[in-house]
Every structure is written in C-alpha cells, then in structure tokens.
C-alpha cells in the first residue's frame with residue numbers, strides 16, 4: 664500500500680502546496696492521477712518515490728518511509744518520468760546493466776513487450792525516436808515487476824497503435840500485489856484502463872473514486888436534449904448541443920467519459936462529490 668498521512672510540503676519561497684494531504688492507494692488497482700498544470704501531480708509522485716520529503720507527516724510505500732529510499736523499497740518501485748535521458752548504448756546492454764537492480768525482473772516479459780511495441784533489442788538507445796524511447800522505458804518498467812509503478816505522461820509521443828498497445832500491456836501487467844499510478848493530461852488514453860480516478864487541484868485531492876462507482880452513480884451524455892434540468896450535474900456547450908454529466912437515471916452502468924468527468928469535477932466539485940455520499 665502507498666500511504667500519505669497528513670503530508671505538509673512547500674517549495675522554498677513558495678506558498679504551501681500540500682497541507683495535511685492524505686491519500687491511500689491499494690494493491691491490485693490502476694490509478695489515474697489527473698489535475699491541471701501546476702496542481703501538484705509530479706510533486707506528489709516524487710514524494711511517493713522518495714525524491715521529495717514531506718516537511719511534516721508521512722509518506723509510506725509498503726511500510727517503508729519513502730524518503731529513506733532503502734534498497735528493499737527501491738527495487739520495488741519504478742518511475743517513468745515525463746522527461747528522461749538515456750545513455751548512448753544498445754537497448755539490450757542498458758537492460759542487462761539495469762535489470763540487476765530489480766530482483767523480480769523478467770526477461771521473458773520484457774522481450775514480449777519489446778515485440779508488442781516493435782522495438783528491436785539490438786538498437787542503440789540514442790538512435791530511437793522519443794516515442795520509441797518511451798516505449799522502451801515502459802517495457803523495462805513493467806518487466807521490473809516492481810510493486811509500485813509510476814508513469815508520468817506515459818502516452819506522450821506514442822502513436823495511435825502504440826497507445827492501444829500501451830493500454831493492453833499495462834492491463835496485462837497488473838497483478839494483485841501491484842499499484843500502478845498513471846499521471847496524464849491525455850485522459851482519453853486512460854479510458855478502459857484505470858480503476859480509480861484521483862483528481863488533484865491546488866495540492867488537494869478533490870476527487871478519488873472507483874470507476875465502477877462512478878459509472879453506477881453518474882451518466883455521461885453526448886446530448887442533454889430531453890434531460891430534466893434537475894438531473895444535470897454539469898454541462899458543456901457544444902456546437903448545436905449540450906453534453907454533460909447527469910445522475911444515472913437508468914440504473915445501468917455507462918461508459919465514463921474522463922474528459923467530461925475531469926471538467927465537471929474541477930468546475931462543480933461539490934455537486935459531483937455530493938452524488939457519492941452514501
């Protein structure tokens with residue numbers, strides 16, 4: 664489990680970003696971490712990876728204090744950052760020298776992911792495109808079998824077929840003992856992949872719900888024609904129509920439109936959240 668308890672954090676010469684931040688992420692789930700620019704997503708992920716420390720409060724990863732970055736924790740956490748640099752060596756040479764840090768690294772899985780992403784194992788990393796490098800890191804990260812996998816904007820630079828391969832590979836890599844956290848602005852890339860939607864706004868968790876519960880309680884409508892105003896929780900004006908979020912009147916689960924949900928949560932946080940009060 665990843666657990667943040669009453670975390671307080673501020674950057675030097677800035678106002679506090681996290682004030683008594685609490686968050687628990689359980690195993691066996693994929694979390695989509697969403698938020699506007701500057702909301703604090705990368706800062707939160709750096710806390711989990713132990714790269715930034717709370718000024719007070721605790722951040723624990725499977726019981727280890729993240730900031731201590733002890734080897735047992737480090738071999739169980741893998742971060743794919745948004746920006747990265749890779750050395751000018753062959754892909755398989757990089758893998759050989761880095762896989763040793765991860766006791767559960769699987770070459771079998773790694774080779775399978777490389778094949779799916781159409782990456783040649785003998786290619787030199789410096790000769791790969793940005794998207795290919797990203798796919799290499801995703802393949803490596805998943806093959807570490809680290810129990811916590813953090814992906815910051817993983818689909819940036821991925822072409823359309825690679826995005827669906829990405830979803831397939833990540834879904835297949837999830838096991839009951841793992842926690843996968845994906846932070847992105849490309850919300851559509853997370854559809855049919857994530858189990859929880861976590862929205863961060865100005866350093867606060869303003870929404871944290873399971874997708875099944877969201878689709879049970881809310882409905883995402885392409886057109887709001889004929890929907891009584893009292894059922895509409897959030898709407899957007901589109902050319903010739905209104906789209907929006909309504910109460911789920913039919914009782915049937917509907918597809919969660921993550922873009923509408925995100926916009927609705929940001930604009931009408933309390934209205935959306937009030938529909939989850941039991």
Ligand SMILES: Nc1ncnc2c1ncn2[C@@H]1O[C@H](COP(=O)(O)OP(=O)(O)OP(=O)(O)O)[C@@H](O)[C@H]1O
Nearest residue numbers: 674675677680698699700701702703704705706707
């Ligand atoms: N090294 C730093 N020093 C000072 N302030 C910082 C630093 N890094 C981030 N910040 C500030 O902290 C806040 C949160 O930044 P953070 O990078 O965590 O946001 P984010 O949600 O990841 O944003 P984005 O979606 O743009 O990547 C912002 O106001 C940012 O300006």
